[in-house]
Amino acid sequence: MIRFDHVFKRYPNGREALSDLSLELAAGEIAFLTGHSGAGKSSLLKLIALIERPTRGQLIVNGQNVAGVSRAKVPAFRRQIGIVFQDHKLLPDRTIFDNVALPLIIAGVGTKEIGKRVRAALDQVGLLGREQSQPLELSTGEQQRVGIARAVVSKPALLIADEPTGNLDPDLSVEVMNIFRRFNEVGVTVLIASHDVLLLERFPVRRILLEAGRIVEAGSGATAAEPALKLLDPSKLVGLEG
Amino acid sequence: MTAWITRHLQTLIGALGRLSQHKLATFLTTLVIGIALALPACLHLLIANAQTATGNWNRAVDMSVYFKMPTSVDEATRVAERLRQRRDVEQVDLVTADDALKEFRRESGFGAAIDALTGNPLPHALVVRPKGEYATATHLEELAGDIRGLPSVELVQLDTAWVNRLQAILEAVRRGIVLTAAFLALGVMAIVGNTIRLDIQNRRAEIEVTKLVGGSNAFVRRPFLYSGVWYGIGGALIAWLLTAVVVGVLRDPVSRIAGLYGSGFQIQGLALKPTLILLAAGIVLGWLGSYIAASRHLRQIEPT
Numbered sequence: 001m002i003r004f005d006h007v008f009k010r011y012p013n014g015r016e017a018l019s020d021l022s023l024e025l026a027a028g029e030i031a032f033l034t035g036h037s038g039a040g041k042s043s044l045l046k047l048i049a050l051i052e053r054p055t056r057g058q059l060i061v062n063g064q065n066v067a068g069v070s071r072a073k074v075p076a077f078r079r080q081i082g083i084v085f086q087d088h089k090l091l092p093d094r095t096i097f098d099n100v101a102l103p104l105i106i107a108g109v110g111t112k113e114i115g116k117r118v119r120a121a122l123d124q125v126g127l128l129g130r131e132q133s134q135p136l137e138l139s140t141g142e143q144q145r146v147g148i149a150r151a152v153v154s155k156p157a158l159l160i161a162d163e164p165t166g167n168l169d170p171d172l173s174v175e176v177m178n179i180f181r182r183f184n185e186v187g188v189t190v191l192i193a194s195h196d197v198l199l200l201e202r203f204p205v206r207r208i209l210l211e212a213g214r215i216v217e218a219g220s221g222a223t224a225a226e227p228a229l230k231l232l233d234p235s236k237l238v239g240l241e242g
Numbered sequence: 243m244t245a246w247i248t249r250h251l252q253t254l255i256g257a258l259g260r261l262s263q264h265k266l267a268t269f270l271t272t273l274v275i276g277i278a279l280a281l282p283a284c285l286h287l288l289i290a291n292a293q294t295a296t297g298n299w300n301r302a303v304d305m306s307v308y309f310k311m312p313t314s315v316d317e318a319t320r321v322a323e324r325l326r327q328r329r330d331v332e333q334v335d336l337v338t339a340d341d342a343l344k345e346f347r348r349e350s351g352f353g354a355a356i357d358a359l360t361g362n363p364l365p366h367a368l369v370v371r372p373k374g375e376y377a378t379a380t381h382l383e384e385l386a387g388d389i390r391g392l393p394s395v396e397l398v399q400l401d402t403a404w405v406n407r408l409q410a411i412l413e414a415v416r417r418g419i420v421l422t423a424a425f426l427a428l429g430v431m432a433i434v435g436n437t438i439r440l441d442i443q444n445r446r447a448e449i450e451v452t453k454l455v456g457g458s459n460a461f462v463r464r465p466f467l468y469s470g471v472w473y474g475i476g477g478a479l480i481a482w483l484l485t486a487v488v489v490g491v492l493r494d495p496v497s498r499i500a501g502l503y504g505s506g507f508q509i510q511g512l513a514l515k516p517t518l519i520l521l522a523a524g525i526v527l528g529w530l531g532s533y534i535a536a537s538r539h540l541r542q543i544e545p546t
Contacts, residue, residue: 049454072458075453075459077456078456079455083455085454089447089450090451102451103455106458106461108245110245151455
């Protein structure tokens with residue numbers, strides 16, 4: 001799904017955020033991207049979302065070499081990726097429904113279909129019934145879940161999240177992680193940048209540890225993901241719905 | 243296709259809704275656009291009405307044709323008959339020497355002096371009224387020239403000088419209007435463009451998010467284009483109202499002036515076609531202004 005091949009990223013100010021980074025994330029995998037602030041987690045995610053481009057090396061996302069994606073094709077490229085932000089980036093002057101519907105409106109989906117899929121996405125994050133609320137009427141945890149609903153509403157094959165639990169207390173973090181897990185279970189490839197130690201301990205999935213722009217530990221998906229499935233607490237998921 | 247139309251309609255209505263959230267700012271911008279559009283519209287009214295008015299007066303400028311002194315009434319009648327056949331002549335009245343003398347005696351007050359004359363010193367005359375559509379200076383000169391060429395005609399009196407002057411003035415004003423309209427059109431585009439630029443800056447975060455979730459430049463631009471169109475429509479409506487006010491205020495005084503000149507002229511407001519042109523101009527200028535501003539500024543906003 002994602003393959004970095006000797007990728008370098010140097011910013012115009014000379015700072016080298018990623019150096020000689022090679023990494024592969026298979027389709028259907030879920031992985032944590034960890035490391036200290038400034039280790040290059042955000043840069044790595046930005047390369048995947050084509051917010052930045054590699055200085056050197058090759059990056060393939062969902063079968064496409066990003067070097068071949070022209071400026072005009074970037075929007076279409078981004079539509080196949082769901083992105084969750086630390087500050088959730090909701091539009092404060094629009095309803096929850098309109099926020100979640102935005103990717104579908106952009107993609108030109110019909111009104112009826114939008115209604116169905118927005119409600120389905122809100123249902124998956126446990127916020128069905130809050131469609132007409134404004135983002136600021138919701139708690140931080142709820143806002144983050146709206147952000148996740150927006151990221152998955154167009155059913156992307158790849159979901160990336162930048163510190164999705166950064167502003168949340170531990171309980172809410174677990175809730176949010178469970179939501180990611182469930183998407184992974186239905187086949188979505190998930191990459192989560194996080195330095196939340198508690199969370200990492202609780203969800204022993206594959207870990208990719210970055211340090212100063214290099215991969216220190218790439219982990220291995222298969223073995224880590226297996227026991228993690230059993231850790232999933234069904235009662236917690238039910239609790240989310242209410 | 244239906245989804246596409248629905249989307250555009252929603253964006254169109256959404257843009258109107260957003261504008262109505264800032265009523266005062268929107269009204270002031272629209273007012274400025276309206277005034278800018280009203281100026282050329284009023285100048286157009288001036289020209290259109292001046293043309294109608296001169297059209298009326300042209301009909302009043304009849305030509306006087308005087309025959310050579312020894313010309314029989316029969317010959318004068320024949321000439322009158324021939325002139326009536328012309329397609330550029332509406333009416334020909336024959337004033338015989340006797341009629342002219344009677345009228346002169348009645349109106350001049352020189353009755354006694356005229357009685358002292360042995361014969362009638364006045365020639366037969368024709369009053370030729372050209373048709374309205376031929377009442378331009380060049381046509382009048384042509385007609386007068388033809389009549390002058392007739393062997394029995396002594397003199398044709400025609401005062402085209404003022405018609406020429408007036409038409410020259412109107413032509414100059416018309417060009418002035420085109421220039422003014424062009425400048426003001428640029429002004430309208432600048433106003434709309436600047437308003438849209440500020441709007442884009444205020445909604446920077448929203449634009450970034452939209453681009454992050456895969457919105458293309460065209461998608462992000464669309465609501466701004468519709469805002470520009472609404473500004474244009476609003477401006478055109480205000481411009482129309484302003485011209486209506488101008489016409490309403492001037493109607494009575496102008497009628498009075500026209501009455502003093504013996505004309506039934508009435509000032510007219512914008513007809514349907516110029517009204518539609520005004521509306522179309524508003525829409526096109528609003529769209530163009532916002533298109534230029536949005537294309538320039540949206541490209542600079544990229545998520546980081």
